[in-house]
Amino acid sequence: MTSGGTRVRKLTARSAVLSALLGAHPAEASAAGILTLATKLGFGQSAVRVALTRLVAAGDLDRSDGMYTLSARLIDRQRRQDFALHYHASAWDGSWRLAVVTTGAEDSTDRAALRTALRAAKFGEVREGVWGRPNNVSTTVRADARERLTLFRAVPEGDAVDLVSEVFAPTEWAKAAEELVTMLREASVMVERFEIAAAIVRHILDDPLLPAEVLPAHWPGHDIRQAYEAFRIELTTLAEEILTATR
The missing domain is CATH 3.30.70.2650 (Alpha-Beta Plaits)
Incomplete structure (x- = not known):
């Protein structure tokens, strides 16, 4: 499944585990909690156990006292993800x-x-x-x-809009963002919505966070974040109920 240049990847046990932990604060869960959540997404427990073993071996997760946490490298990704979703922009002086x-x-x-x-x-x-x-x-x-x-x-001497267009191609980013928002709104199956939401997060991570003065008209930056936030609340509520109950 694709949207513009953004691929919506098929959900795997590995991606389900990582996506759930990347969206959790704190980014930790018990094996029982992960297994329960993944089962609700349609994965067998054996596939999830294999995924957890491989994630630990690859250095993506740390395991201690029966709890799984994101590794330092993925905690850094979570920080970048949180920043991209809720960044603060200053007034731009043209520099x-x-x-x-x-x-x-x-x-x-x-x-x-x-x-x-x-x-x-x-x-x-x-x-x-x-x-x-x-x-x-x-x-x-x-x-x-x-x-x-x-x-x-x-401060560039030429037109800032032209320079931004050449360096960042914001129109292409906007087109893919609009398509992803539409796909999420139209999806009704939880697994499919999860896949699209994961693609939205990857796309938001690629948002160059440009000032309004150089953006194309009808910039979808707010819309795509709002769409993801609605899904995140839905998923996080489910995940936190499961992960908290099984810690």
Whole structure:
């Protein structure tokens, strides 16, 4: 199932467990709670047990005293997810933050890691080695990536809307967001809604969080967050009842 460029992935036991814990605060649950919740989503207990074993082995979950918690790496993802869902933007003065790569990469893996870190901090690639974003949101570049960068603040001479369109392609993001919102509204089966909601979270994580001055008309950023929040309340209520009762 696809929406624009955003793929709605088939729900697996692994993705169900991770999605539930990423949406939970605190991000922990007992084995019994996870099994009960996953069963309600249509998974067999054996599949869930295998998924839990593999998640621990892969370093995605930590297990202690019968409780499963997100690993430090996924706690960082949860923080980024929470920030993207409930970010605070400042008034924009027209300036941009620039990140210029001043220390070269050792190999393609290193280059890919730097690009991932910059995208996670909501920067877009202006040209090779030069990344930027409007200075309306406070984001932090991961420490290991920050050591390889020199940061500047600047005001582009050209049209800001054109630059944003070139660097971030907001129209494409908006089109996919609108399609995902429609899909969630039309879905009635819980598993399908869960799959679409997971795709919505991934899409929101890719929102460049641009100022209103450079956004296309009818920007769906609020709508997609509102649609996800309604589903999150529905799912979280169910999950918290199960996970709390089985802790």
